[in-house]
Amino acid sequence: MKANCWMGKHDVRVEQVPDPQILNQQDAIVKITSTAICGSDLHLYNGFVPTMESGDILGHEFMGEVVEIGREVKNLNIGDRVVVPFPIACGRCFSCQRELFSLCENSNPNAWMAEKLWGHSPAGLFGYSHLMGGYAGGQAEYARVPFADVGPIKVPEGLSDDQVLFLSDIFPTGYMGAEMCNIQSGDTIAIWGCGPVGQFAIKSAFLLGAERVIAIDRFGPRLKMAREKGRAETLNYEEVDVLETLKEMTGGRGPDACIDAVGLEAHTPSLVHAYDRAKQALMLETDRPIALRQAIMACRNGGTVSVIGVYGGFVDKFPMGSVMNRSLTIRTGQAHVQKYLRPLLERIQKGEIDPSFVITHHMRLDEAPEGFAIFLKKQDDCIKIVLKPH
């Protein structure tokens, strides 16, 4: 089959590789009909996630048709149309029983690697480094899906791929980002990053009862989408002093909760960026926590900082004094996608949201390398790319 492989920094190629096969009897093989490129893939593309190997198949947002199942698979049949969550979860361990699916204790065969770096290991993820299990990803014609009874959700008739594909990651991720803010009526939520994840965080904050949402980015088309599709107020951080403006907008108190939907490759026009960038360039998987620092400083006393942007290693100048002395709550995590599949599918069915609004590009799987290049630079007003393998 054809698959988009990571060959090195800024080098992805669509190559011919063997077809996947059942390795565990709880596996299913899915013929992929739609798959997407995620901001998380850019961290791999830019070489910020350790333990990648040349030839790794990328992709963790995919859906398709079940074409083969292992003997132990009970809930799925050949021919079912499914969306696959990006974390791999057994459904039975301590974490899974508490619906912390991205922390499944039984799905990362390379847990020891993660333990060395982070102390304990999270779940295995599709197409996201060897540290996260060494699973082939879904930017391919076919994918093997472990624990097929637990993850994939069947798609009801009448919904298009574009409407449900993002249940695999970014819709639940944005939703969880907002949910972690514990939104009360009258709350103002500030969101750093108007990428696809930020866009879903904006929508979700309103769905969960926020009164105001303030979204921050620098790209015109993304800010426009946040205003027009998300009904958010927007700030261009290249034009205004974000902290000062947020203070003004909230009567000096600060937003009740702040969401970091940017992650470890944040950007800022100031010297701070050069400083953090230089440090990363010198070959450490050190993260650039620019948006996170700002989110912490901006948040109101006793508020919540919700971190869904991805971090990999260590950050410098983390304003812990601000967190501690002002009783802030920090909540984090790779999305526990399995937990949100059903409720969010219902919201789509009821017409409360149509996730396809973020899509700006449809491309063939063959064009993945070009897709990565334009998504990286946000060229051509790119916000979200969906790839078609067949």
Place this chain on the structure above:
Amino acid sequence: MSAQTQPNPWSQRQEPENNNAEQLANALGWFSVGLGLAEIAAPGTIAELIGVRDDDRTRALLRIYGARELTAGIGILARPQSPGWVWSRVAGDLLDLSALGSAFNSSRTNRTKASIAAAAVLGVTALDVYCAKQLSQVSENGEIETRKSVRVKKAMVIGRSPDEVYRFWHDFSNLPSFMKHLESVEVTGDRQSHWKARGPAGRTVEWDAEIVEDQPNSITWRSIPGSDVDNSGSVRFERATGGRGTLVTVELAYAPPAGVAGAAVAKLFRAEPAQQVEDSLRALKQVLETGEIAKSDASIHRGMHPAQPCLKAAAKAATA
């Protein structure tokens, strides 16, 4: 005969190469402490020395760096044989380098001095990287050879009742299903069993073992006296807190004899015995909680393999 106990088998290191790394680590440790103290106590002098503008901001920054150096230095001196702290020095070096890098862009900086400072830090960075690598290498490859006996203790909570875990373990023929290095365990008598383990270069290492104690909450076994592989083990099954299943605690001891068999046995367990026991416990947890051991496209292969499917035959061989 049970495995002999040594005070601290983990820190027995004899190779001279390794001593060098340790000495270097010590020196770097003192360097860190010195530099740290200087940065905290006399940031102005340091700023002058490295050629960056001496103002309140620089001084504050240097004091912060000083605190970081001091922490790293004390860490290294406390545990010179551990690479972790030396890596933290590497991280610190890079921070210095990048700060100096941004100093280059500032017009108020004396560039010659700053580049000398950068060169000096680069030199120290190289030393740090060398030292950290050296130490890591020793702990990855060197330990086993110099160790007389190996003792490992690991624990894990498994979401099954103590009785279930006990019964599964008690049937020793189940052990190879979660202990990767075992080929088979054949139950040969009421308390006796015959063990076969995969040795290096296709060699099989075999021994007989007997259960010396068998209780509902613990099992203890050891090799029959005179076996090639002198080893013993015990496992305890205790109710975990809050109905969370069973706390399984495993203790193993090996005393490899001299000679060829000894070397083979040492090789068997060279891949970090503690890690191996932990991997086994994790596999046991997976078997009992989910009925299978999770495999990925890369993990089914020995050594490195990209995360992509392989040909059918290769997968069959790898998962057999």
